[in-house]
Amino acid sequence: MRTMKALVYNQAGQVRLERDWPMPQPAPHQALVMVHLAGICATDIEISRGYKGWHGVLGHEFVGEIAAVRDGEGSEHLLGQRVVGEINLACGDCSRCLAGMPSHCANRTVLGIQGHDGSLAEFLTLPLINLHLVPDNVTDDEAVFSEPLASACEILTQVDVQPASRVAVLGDGKLGQLCAQVLTLTGCQLLVIGRHEDKLDLLRQRGIATLLTNQARGVGEFDIVVEATGSASGFTAAVAMVRPHGTLVLKSTYAGKAHVDLSPLVVKEINLVGSRCGPFDPALRLLKQGIVAMRPLISAAYSLDDAELAFQHAQTPGTLKVIVDCRL
Amino acid sequence: MRTMKALVYNQAGQVRLERDWPMPQPAPHQALVMVHLAGICATDIEISRGYKGWHGVLGHEFVGEIAAVRDGEGSEHLLGQRVVGEINLACGDCSRCLAGMPSHCANRTVLGIQGHDGSLAEFLTLPLINLHLVPDNVTDDEAVFSEPLASACEILTQVDVQPASRVAVLGDGKLGQLCAQVLTLTGCQLLVIGRHEDKLDLLRQRGIATLLTNQARGVGEFDIVVEATGSASGFTAAVAMVRPHGTLVLKSTYAGKAHVDLSPLVVKEINLVGSRCGPFDPALRLLKQGIVAMRPLISAAYSLDDAELAFQHAQTPGTLKVIVDCRL
Numbered sequence: 001m002r003t004m005k006a007l008v009y010n011q012a013g014q015v016r017l018e019r020d021w022p023m024p025q026p027a028p029h030q031a032l033v034m035v036h037l038a039g040i041c042a043t044d045i046e047i048s049r050g051y052k053g054w055h056g057v058l059g060h061e062f063v064g065e066i067a068a069v070r071d072g073e074g075s076e077h078l079l080g081q082r083v084v085g086e087i088n089l090a091c092g093d094c095s096r097c098l099a100g101m102p103s104h105c106a107n108r109t110v111l112g113i114q115g116h117d118g119s120l121a122e123f124l125t126l127p128l129i130n131l132h133l134v135p136d137n138v139t140d141d142e143a144v145f146s147e148p149l150a151s152a153c154e155i156l157t158q159v160d161v162q163p164a165s166r167v168a169v170l171g172d173g174k175l176g177q178l179c180a181q182v183l184t185l186t187g188c189q190l191l192v193i194g195r196h197e198d199k200l201d202l203l204r205q206r207g208i209a210t211l212l213t214n215q216a217r218g219v220g221e222f223d224i225v226v227e228a229t230g231s232a233s234g235f236t237a238a239v240a241m242v243r244p245h246g247t248l249v250l251k252s253t254y255a256g257k258a259h260v261d262l263s264p265l266v267v268k269e270i271n272l273v274g275s276r277c278g279p280f281d282p283a284l285r286l287l288k289q290g291i292v293a294m295r296p297l298i299s300a301a302y303s304l305d306d307a308e309l310a311f312q313h314a315q316t317p318g319t320l321k322v323i324v325d326c327r328l
Numbered sequence: 329m330r331t332m333k334a335l336v337y338n339q340a341g342q343v344r345l346e347r348d349w350p351m352p353q354p355a356p357h358q359a360l361v362m363v364h365l366a367g368i369c370a371t372d373i374e375i376s377r378g379y380k381g382w383h384g385v386l387g388h389e390f391v392g393e394i395a396a397v398r399d400g401e402g403s404e405h406l407l408g409q410r411v412v413g414e415i416n417l418a419c420g421d422c423s424r425c426l427a428g429m430p431s432h433c434a435n436r437t438v439l440g441i442q443g444h445d446g447s448l449a450e451f452l453t454l455p456l457i458n459l460h461l462v463p464d465n466v467t468d469d470e471a472v473f474s475e476p477l478a479s480a481c482e483i484l485t486q487v488d489v490q491p492a493s494r495v496a497v498l499g500d501g502k503l504g505q506l507c508a509q510v511l512t513l514t515g516c517q518l519l520v521i522g523r524h525e526d527k528l529d530l531l532r533q534r535g536i537a538t539l540l541t542n543q544a545r546g547v548g549e550f551d552i553v554v555e556a557t558g559s560a561s562g563f564t565a566a567v568a569m570v571r572p573h574g575t576l577v578l579k580s581t582y583a584g585k586a587h588v589d590l591s592p593l594v595v596k597e598i599n600l601v602g603s604r605c606g607p608f609d610p611a612l613r614l615l616k617q618g619i620v621a622m623r624p625l626i627s628a629a630y631s632l633d634d635a636e637l638a639f640q641h642a643q644t645p646g647t648l649k650v651i652v653d654c655r656l
Contacts, residue, residue: 244432
């Protein structure tokens, strides 16, 4: 059996670099992808703390190249192509798939999250239908953001953000940064509120208004608030900042139960929208056009050999995106 | 100073019938209303347990007649008219009022809930603009349901319930019953899930499908779920029953914080809609047309002299609406 290096969340609850992890075998209509770069996401960290109760190769953000295609007659032209990939592996047969919601497939596995080994490894497998070719002018260190950028784009598929909308993003981390970059393209009145002067500065450099959290008292009410802190206190603050009949977008998953007051949702008749995975095509178009900037969001890059260090680094407060080069 | 009888939640945290409570004086453009009947709502009970931190005359559901109008030149024709009333007293000047959301006025007082004495008394005051004339063929014991029935109608102003929609209502109490009666008028596929065979039977008599909570496992997924239990366990059950991208209507207020898992809202990309006060005109039309039935929802009627007993009765498990005749 061929083996490879992979960063694994093991049954003992440890995150370890395994050097002899079984190389994944593509199922029919799947591709074997040689990973170039993989990104570490807050969800990976949540998983390493027990969220989802899953064990295996971590990681769901990546850019790589197609190394093999199973049952791939006529697909030789795909070999070596640079790809990014949607993370939900759908059954295609359940009521949700048939209703056009494959990312909500009841029988799905999810790359690096649930039942399917992830991207922090030399190789991964995904169905061909999940893969998207990367435009030539998009570099690997931009393309590796496709998945979280698509997730930011998901907001615009769910909520009607208008040029006159007053919009606040809570959180200046990776997710908040991506949401802000996408939302500002609508021309809306955008304010990002966060705790880190240096991270907010990245946004100000792009002409986006910011406030430190402790300066945000009395900042008024917003038509749309995007909660991207993933904390119960962020949720409470977000509820307080939405105007009556306004929209609160929950963009973060939360590990464990939150102790929150639900009554203001009722009293203010708030429209709360849970938001998860999004469309890759718009994300890749934004990258191709160069109207979003990913590289400033990279805090550090590591080799796969140093992936354990990378995973520790990603958990250090103040860190934005940590990238792992899975060829090294 | 003229006084009256009133059921008061006092500073000592007790609910007491006061026999010499100051009679309210109408402010300009307000009417003095002699209360015929008042209803006891779950919110009144929550207030008597500390929700809102307010003390005063309880009650916000009523039907009565106009006894006086302040600055009422030309309004003599209103005297003696039977009315019901919207409970939010708006300032008319704040940004929310100017945005057409008087029921969300930032400076509002609320009848029997916040800063304005309520309806469990011989008299109350409300702005003329809050009052709605009761059609002649609607009896007092139907009209007293106008406010909660309007609140049920609010769902249809917020959510597009279609004839083919699969809809579940969780909770067979007063609010669940009213929501179910209104929702079924859309022709939707409606199922009410509750804990009380006798209450569910009221719905079945109207041709509405029901299930006992303990029989509802594996009942499938719904496009729209209305949470009308007001409990954290109801919230959790409701989240589990909504299909991905479906809508969860939160109709109950919750006293205190709830310990809930917010992640499924994100993972299933649920659209949660907080829903509170609704439009009186449609509610009165439904009553006038006789296509909703209020009387079966009355568990007991008391005199105002016995209002303390009535308030205790309303807290007895299994009770639907308790009505107080404020003329007795």
